[in-house]
Amino acid sequence: MAQHTRKAFQDYYPDDVAHCYGCGRLNERGHQLKSYWDGDETVARFTPQLYHTAIPGYVYGGLIASLIDCHGTGTAAAAAARAAGQNLSGDHDPPVEAPRFVTASLRVDYLRPTRLGPELEVRGRLKEMTERKVVVEATLSAEGKVTARGTVVAVRMPEGMFEGAG
Numbered sequence: 001m002a003q004h005t006r007k008a009f010q011d012y013y014p015d016d017v018a019h020c021y022g023c024g025r026l027n028e029r030g031h032q033l034k035s036y037w038d039g040d041e042t043v044a045r046f047t048p049q050l051y052h053t054a055i056p057g058y059v060y061g062g063l064i065a066s067l068i069d070c071h072g073t074g075t076a077a078a079a080a081a082r083a084a085g086q087n088l089s090g091d092h093d094p095p096v097e098a099p100r101f102v103t104a105s106l107r108v109d110y111l112r113p114t115r116l117g118p119e120l121e122v123r124g125r126l127k128e129m130t131e132r133k134v135v136v137e138a139t140l141s142a143e144g145k146v147t148a149r150g151t152v153v154a155v156r157m158p159e160g161m162f163e164g165a166g
Contacts, residue, residue: 042125122140
């Protein structure tokens with residue numbers, strides 16, 4: 001699956017809400033996580049750098065949480081778009097904008113230490129969806145072993161969230 005040749009869910013975020021440290025395409029210093037459909041699941045891949053260290057040889061738990069978080073909100077956006085008859089995977093004319101979701105709740109269970117070095121894979125599965133809320137269950141794996149799992153409760157970004165920001 002050549003993910004680099006197609007657009008990720010996060011590539012459809014409107015410019016004014018594409019600055020997230022974890023997944024914002026406009027944040028040059030962020031992780032720029034990219035999520036895609038893989039059948040009924042979603043998938044993202046990320047290779048931690050040496051500075052993502054908790055203790056020598058292992059990934060910082062905060063990075064793991066942020067990958068699950070941003071993949072969860074991306075999955076929520078893609079699921080909501082799909083439910084509305086739009087597909088966030090490919091080029092569209094006219095361009096499609098993804099509905100933007102923010103995290104209402106994040107739970108992460110660390111199952112075993114995650115070694116630093118190998119590419120990490122985050123997989124998401126839709127658990128529940130209403131007009132305003134999407135619940136996503138996710139796993140994070142390294143070298144084919146699940147090292148963390150999480151649940152993201154994502155809600156549609158409130159209208160006016162950025163009013164007065166600057």
